[in-house]
Amino acid sequence: MGEAGGISTSNVMRFTGLATGMDTDAMVKKMMAAENIKVEKQKQAKQMLEWKQEAYVGIIKDTKAFNSEFLDILSDADTNMMKSSGYSTSKITSSNENIASATACAGAANGTYKIKVGQIAENAKVQSNDLNSIIPNNIITDKITTGNATEWNDKKLKFELSDGTTKEITISGINDTDTVSDIGSKIQGIINSDVDLAKEITVSDTADGRLKFEALSSDKVTIQDSGNMPPQLANLKDKSILSLSTNTKLSNLGITANSEIKITANGKEFNVKIGADDTLNNFMNNISGAKITEDKKTDSLGNYVTVHYSELTKKLTIETRETGERASLKIEDVTGNIASTLGINKEDQGQNAKVQITPPGEATPVTVEKSSNAFTIDNIQYDLRDKQADVLNSDGTFKDTTEAITLNVTSDTSKTVDKIKKFVEKYNELIDKVNKKISEKKNYKYKPLTAEQKKGMEKDEIKKWDEKVKQGILRNDNYLDGMVSRMRSAFYDSVEDSGISLTEMGLSTSRIYSKKGKIEIDEEKLKKALETRGDQIVDLFTKTSSASDKTTRYKEEGVLSRLKDIINDYTGSEGSLIKKAGYTDTRWVTSNDLSKSIKKYEKTIKDMDKKLYRKQEHYYQMFAKLETYMNNMNAQSNWLYSQLGMGQ
Structure with missing residues (x-):
């Protein structure tokens, strides 16, 4: 199917008007003109709704941004106007x-x-022993004697790595004049020549003339019998070393069986089960994830304590989140020996x-x-x-x-004055934008362009035309007018028991009609009020009310608390503007009033296009029959002429 004048037409090539001499396409187009106008009006109405929705969404976005910047009580931004600490004078x-x-x-x-x-x-805190003291994190040779290179050169060391693979090195380059430090450095150099082995183990000398082998990874490294070990390293045969980390298994810390400990935090008892094959990281996660059920409510130990391991001190620390004398912590073994082995079988009180x-x-x-x-x-x-x-x-x-x-x-007061000025500036920008939309005059001479009209225009011309059409699209809008009116009242109406009014602190709503709802500042008056009545200003702006009655709550609430409620009524997840025009991340994104109306127009246009196509085809068929009839008449006429000899 193709598009012609907004109507779907057949791709069949037509040879029309041959017998009658009529321009059939032009005649059909004229006959369909009135019908096409009806379709274009529907498309224009749909376009106007889409632009109206776009205008609403723009205002919703700006209003939400304003609310997020200044009225979000959870925000830590310097612009937050809802926290009393933000009004320092x-x-x-x-x-x-x-x-x-x-x-x-x-x-x-x-x-x-x-x-x-x-x-x-301070919080209550229990700290383990230095875990290095209970893990074989290094192995040391007997005292090394020097001066006999033949005991070292061409000898081999064999290592079983954490993944079960083995690596073997051949010692060379040792001289009779080498010190213990020299020997250690040369062995380390040979180890470094193997990338995998260099990640697992390191060698150094001790102050008393021995060599120390330490693991670099978190898993076990074992020195095996190579069959040709240096005699002075014979005591290392079949010994394993570990580097302590959160991936170290508890079995390597002397925890030989599954265990259970009881942790009492702030009077609440939690039982934590630990397996010998668990890692230190598993152990810490088990502590944080331990749960109890009280009064049919599940509670987690992680709500009461934090647990962490220090790579620097090699100690495990469990401490209460709460500080003060009410914080308490006690850890004891129920089965097994993990608490006593790690040295956390203790209790402590906060202060x-x-x-x-x-x-x-x-x-x-x-x-x-x-x-x-x-x-x-x-x-x-x-x-x-x-x-x-x-x-x-x-x-x-x-x-x-x-x-x-x-x-x-x-x-x-400079910082607070600047903060209030910025708030007022942004508030006035928002009010000004909404007021302009409400008061903007509509130019009825401009209608949305049809596809046919756009064919002869440049992109810039189309853009300027569309801008003219969009003018006044929200003129006298009841939703926006109501929102601005309520926002203005939020500032104008007194706040019960606040002790101060906006006028007394140097703020007032403009008396100029074109600026209705906008706030004006008397900066000197504001500075003085902040210096002498700062606590009352905080109440005037941020006071809340627990009253269930809306009227009472409104009277008791501070100006900004009211403003937040109003903005929520219009642009919150269930706000009236959201329901009208929709917004991302809400349930109204596609089921809003305007989207529903747009979909109705789309269905109407689709149905009308189908009817127009059928009607157009009907007209072409009528002209085709006329052509056939005229062809037959011409043929009969020619035959008659030939019979009468009139064609000679």
Whole structure:
């Protein structure tokens, strides 16, 4: 099938008008013109819906981006406006940041704070022995005597590697004048000449004149009898060495049978089963994955403890995630001997942070205990990093003689002002874009181009034409108008019990109609309000409400909490704009209202095309019959003329 004037036509070659002298194609085209116009109108209507959907999706995307940048409570971005810590009106300098630092939240009093850190909060921790002490990670020869090269040259060493293969080297180049270090270096050089062997083993000399063979891989390497070993290395025959890692099997650590241990973390008991053939990594995973069921709920040990192995210290550490005195940890064998063998059959208790704080204007310090090293008091967020030396007496009280760390809090609203200005700038951009879409006038002279019209136009001309058609496509849109109106009200309506209004902090909604909903800033007024009423500004913006009644919740919520709810109502996963136009990663991506309407147009156009094709074929058949009739008439006329002799 081919396309002609938007109608499917047969590929059969037609010879029309030969008998009648008529231009059949032109006549059929004229007869179909009215029908084609109906189809083009359907295609134009479909195109308008697609462009409308495109315009909606553009606004949804911008609104979601704005929400993500400023209103996502889980975001750690500097632009996050939902966290109270983001409204700091002061900066703090510490005299010893290695011990303690702090961050000022809105409402923090300026001045010098003095702090003594007696102890920091710690988790409960159990640490194993040095696992190198229970693994044959190296083997050492007897004391080496030098000066007899014949005991070394042409002798062989045979190694069984971790994969079961064997490698053999022939020792050469040893001189009578070589030291033990020289001999070790030359053997190492021969080992290095074999790439596979060089990855598995290394040789060095000891301070007391012996050679030490150490494994480099995580699996076993065995020195076998080559039948011609150097006499001074005979004691190494059939000995195996290991390099300790998380892939080391527990059987190589002396765990000879399957075992079970009990770990009690913060009062909850978990049993962990371990096989002798498990690796150290398996063991750690078993600890993290151990589960119990309480009150029909399954809980994992990994929620309470972390476990890790240090390649540096060769120790295994298990510690509670929680810090403070409430954190506790106890490990004991149930069956087998893994806990006692590894040296983790211990118990430990966490400890609270203990500090002494003297606020500005006070002479008497206050002792504070906290379960965490990060805590907030009087709008100062403290961050403890280490304890001070010689700060506590034997009875746990603070020494007067120890010098306190100073935290100087000074006014600095610049960062918060800049943050609010950026928020307002982006908010105004969003509102301006939506307002323009709502108020944009439609040019009714422009309609979507038909395929026939596009044939005689350049790409740039088509693009400019389409832009004219798209103007006003969302004019007076109820959805967008409602969203902007509600967003404007969120700023305009007072927040119950916040103690301050937007006007009092230097923000107001524009009175100019064309800028409806946009925010204007009095920067000097904003700075002063942040300095004197910062905590109230935080409430005004971020206050939340637990009320189930929507009206009550709206009155109690802060401006930005309201704004977040409004944006969610329109562009959340079940938002009205999402249901109207669809969006990626939502269930409405193809089942939205506009997509459904577009599909209806597609079906209508397809049905109309089929009808037009049948009608067009009917017209051609009619003209074909006329041609046949005229051919017959011409033939009869010619015969008659010939019979009457009129053709002579």
